[in-house]
Amino acid sequence: MSGNTLGHLFTVTTFGESHGPAIGCVVDGCPPGLELSEDDIQQDLDRRRPGTSRHVTQRQEPDRVEILSGVFEGRTTGTPISLLIRNQDARSKDYGNIARSFRPGHADYTYWHKYGIRDHRGGGRSSARLTAPAVAAGAIARKWLHGQFGTVIRGYMAQVGEIAIPFTSWDEVARNPFFAPDAAVIPQLEAYMDELRRAGDSCGARVNVVAEHVPVGLGEPIYDKLDADIAYAMMGINAVKGVEIGAGFGSIVQRGSEHGDELTLQGFVGNNAGGVLGGISTGQPITVSLAIKPTSSIRTPRRSIDVGGEPAMVETFGRHDPCVGIRAAPIAEAMLALVLIDHALRHRAQNAGVHVSTPAIPGSSS
Amino acid sequence: MSGNTLGHLFTVTTFGESHGPAIGCVVDGCPPGLELSEDDIQQDLDRRRPGTSRHVTQRQEPDRVEILSGVFEGRTTGTPISLLIRNQDARSKDYGNIARSFRPGHADYTYWHKYGIRDHRGGGRSSARLTAPAVAAGAIARKWLHGQFGTVIRGYMAQVGEIAIPFTSWDEVARNPFFAPDAAVIPQLEAYMDELRRAGDSCGARVNVVAEHVPVGLGEPIYDKLDADIAYAMMGINAVKGVEIGAGFGSIVQRGSEHGDELTLQGFVGNNAGGVLGGISTGQPITVSLAIKPTSSIRTPRRSIDVGGEPAMVETFGRHDPCVGIRAAPIAEAMLALVLIDHALRHRAQNAGVHVSTPAIPGSSS
Amino acid sequence: MSGNTLGHLFTVTTFGESHGPAIGCVVDGCPPGLELSEDDIQQDLDRRRPGTSRHVTQRQEPDRVEILSGVFEGRTTGTPISLLIRNQDARSKDYGNIARSFRPGHADYTYWHKYGIRDHRGGGRSSARLTAPAVAAGAIARKWLHGQFGTVIRGYMAQVGEIAIPFTSWDEVARNPFFAPDAAVIPQLEAYMDELRRAGDSCGARVNVVAEHVPVGLGEPIYDKLDADIAYAMMGINAVKGVEIGAGFGSIVQRGSEHGDELTLQGFVGNNAGGVLGGISTGQPITVSLAIKPTSSIRTPRRSIDVGGEPAMVETFGRHDPCVGIRAAPIAEAMLALVLIDHALRHRAQNAGVHVSTPAIPGSSS
């Protein structure tokens, strides 16, 4: 209710601030019997971790996760899994000069008005650092989904500022610090980022996420539609300003005879639906696209006001990502996994025992 | 949990099917003491109602709402408000020919797989007719928000198929059946719709919604961000495939020095944020844009399969909107109102007694 | 959140006031495919209905239920089931004389302070009439539980005022207006009630409820324990002031060597646990006992104050049950059914696929 818990049957309750003693979460509702170790979680955390290339924030956080509960003799017990990550490299002094001013584009102003108290150190609770617990929880969700349905969830960078990135291969995504699915574009991206850093500015990005091998039938009829919950989860990621499913905004200029994916015995012909019809999964790949705004913390001086209501100029000298979209792919994957596992459990609650004679047709060839 | 309830403190639980005896909802959590009559609700229902021009479905539904509870001597009592709308013009026989086949682009296939039972009459529960109860509930939310904060929520048609519509004036929106904010474009839209109808095809649309006079501080920090909840509410509207807040997908190609709205004593300079920073309202107008796919029910024959898993050709002869986006503005307004009232009540629960000395700066002049 | 919805996966949202146009509920989360007709529900409503003997209120309400949604061709569809009961015999004028005064023992005073608005007609929303929608919803739950597990839920009157009623037979319960499980005590009960009515007074009661053939494993570990949810559901019934599970308050004077039910291959030896250990069902009968206070609306003049803060004397001349416990058995059965179905669905969500080699031992022979 206070906005720190995600999900209904598989829930993630996060806690912590960017520069407090620790961050973490309690994962509740994970089915018992799943093999789980800290290594399973660490892999995904490492993909999101800061400080791994010169193109992201230089804050050094090992982000080592500790499982405090819910696992016994290497398996989940069905009780809450508590995950703890201690903060290490919190240089709060970097933020001393902005303690009283509101940074344009930042949550400073709104937190101040909402809570009447402001933890100015690194953005406090509004920091993107708080996506780490979600990534950790998402790792558990992914493992379970893969074991149950063979579900594979992968994200990639589709555009950095003006540079659109062609999709060449999933294999390439893990080979470069941009999560770009094309090797040829890397030098261009590096030059672009270096120039931004010199200019003390930042840029936006588009990240795509795809979930394959999702069972048919996930999602609720009116208000917890699968695509609605995906939109909620994605728009809730720091800096996201737009979400598309399937054809997305492109569907505005489509005709019905073009958009509606036909069905044949070989499967759906096309996937304008993005794997969701009437809010419920079709069995096709779920395809999602995100617009991520440019980082607000930049070294360019900007006009603002302070907590006393006086004019102020603000520059941010802390360590920041010049393009927050770069580390967004693992976060978006985790959020998609968390939405899917929640709906998979809801489906199980509601519909066990329902037998449909029609076989699910194969997923789209697209 | 079964996806028929919206909201946390101001909740709307809907029921009904397109061709069942009735549709309606229970609105719970409305503060006591609000003056409320059926007329207050009917006004919004009438804006969404079918059959009002040749450009929308010809189904004749008066959509008369009856208040069954929660209002005593003209005021809300704080207890559940039950709203009932009887279905009148349910010509189920129109659907007999598609009872066994799945319509491309429709929820038929997914409902069948989810529930093992299919109410083929007019789409059953998946019909856009089920947005009527939300519009009714939204009318209550709007009235309360306006009384408390002066909040005004308005939507308009921004694009029909390839035809982008310039924003000329709010006044124009109510004067034409397209909710278009420009008089000059109407003949073009009419010709376009007539042509589509002749072709037995349909088209997509873009609808924008704006909420003005929203108090600063609404929204939760991590998972029930105001923009996340808006994305959820909007993506849950039938046929919506994309949602943007503020600069939306345009922010991909912006620089941080351009996107981050500066603050001055006269207010924010620009509104790329769309009225939300860090998931919390800034006091500026909330601006949302939706992509709506073309209607799936068209008279063009399309390939599909039936419940027995056999190939089938499907044409839809029922009464349908050639552009479902046309009636979407009042629905989007209602959904935005429902999200805002829920957050306004949550804010009240959490933060009463917090006093911030900084005055909220004026809303953006944009 | 506003206290009008029960359950998590199988939810009941009620609406209505004692003297408004209608009462009813929306049942959400009922699994699809259950055969359901209005007759299935009417049977339970008729057992709770007023006016059926001289020992209960003489208000004449047929309590005919109408199913407005969620059932298609005689089976549930998995979408919300809306149930409507029109009020018929609302003699609001009976309450005119108490419109401004607070009746001792009644919710008048607290509703006035909570809502600032008071529907004085028959208690408005606080009336026990509002248990009717729960009984209707409970009928659906019972039918599903019986079909899935053979669960049988039955309640009976165990004590009326000072008169303890021996348990002789379940068959007897349906044969008298008191739900008493013993024929011999009926004349004594009738004389007692007649005397109370003459005296213009009322009395308390104890009602017991038993659920047999409940599967092992229902209930959550810490906060939604099965017995906790039962206590919540029972204490929420109008006029209930105490709830016991199994040995209840008798366990205070037991030793551990007496209370802890031993296990043998033939089953548990005894059922002090009342079918719940560690908050989770054991497979034994669930046994619950309720204390129900005497009706507050009596013809005896009593001291009170009015809405202006002035002293007042209050007598209640409306039609009232002299012992509200008399009609409580079907209500308690319904509440128990609603708790059990909710936990059965939760269990399914969380634990499908878990295989335990230990067979569940037979239920206790007690």
Next chain:
Amino acid sequence: MSGNTLGHLFTVTTFGESHGPAIGCVVDGCPPGLELSEDDIQQDLDRRRPGTSRHVTQRQEPDRVEILSGVFEGRTTGTPISLLIRNQDARSKDYGNIARSFRPGHADYTYWHKYGIRDHRGGGRSSARLTAPAVAAGAIARKWLHGQFGTVIRGYMAQVGEIAIPFTSWDEVARNPFFAPDAAVIPQLEAYMDELRRAGDSCGARVNVVAEHVPVGLGEPIYDKLDADIAYAMMGINAVKGVEIGAGFGSIVQRGSEHGDELTLQGFVGNNAGGVLGGISTGQPITVSLAIKPTSSIRTPRRSIDVGGEPAMVETFGRHDPCVGIRAAPIAEAMLALVLIDHALRHRAQNAGVHVSTPAIPGSSS
């Protein structure tokens, strides 16, 4: 949903097992601005702590709490407060001999059937040790309630086995290890406990809790009645088998003319209601009474079965409380505080702005 979270607006999500690395909770929804330190919480934890007298378990746990988040510069920020308690004295080997057998009266059997996995070490998640996080969270709730309304919540031991304890004074409660409100009875209690320990047996208890200075108007109308939520919270405490509000089971033999508390300008006359009418607080003291069963882990050999379905004899040699009721008072106080703060916040959400001219009359003199 998985039963590890309590509350709606002020939520407590607990984690941990009796013999895992740590236990703790995340408290969400605490209003910002409350002064809070670890000492505030430690005081209540120390009252519940084991090993403080020879009459309770000898397990040595300092139960030192660490605040990981949600507090900045000595005040709550409105974001989640994470509380961590490391387990120290976990002698799992004590439990080796019962790893395969089910202890009569214990959750072993039901956890095994629910989860298919059993953490046999000290009861795992079902251990009463898991009440510590709730006590810690309750300390925060109490501090806030006291600051807002002057609310005081106190519990005491009212009966140990057959020994009823007269209420002499609140001051006495803190002076003896039994939380007994009478000094004279202490020698008798000590002798009784020593005898039980020699016999290898255990006994039940009655604990009473009272909340004074509770504002009028807390509680919801139908399903989240204040007394229903209290019953839920109390029945969820380990070993509780019965809950009473006000006159409780005594109301069965009362007449309406006796039970219904009259109102005068000086306040309510009597408090049979226990501070709740129609599920909503009256402003009088909330009075609750609990039946606590005798400890199940005793040194007396008892019949059972094992996980293979074979007969077994079980004796428990671990360190256990001979009367779990002894440490129950601080737990019951915490649960009552958690229910009250949740309803106080809900009340604020729903009813701010409602002005009632009738003054709340003074609390009962009883």
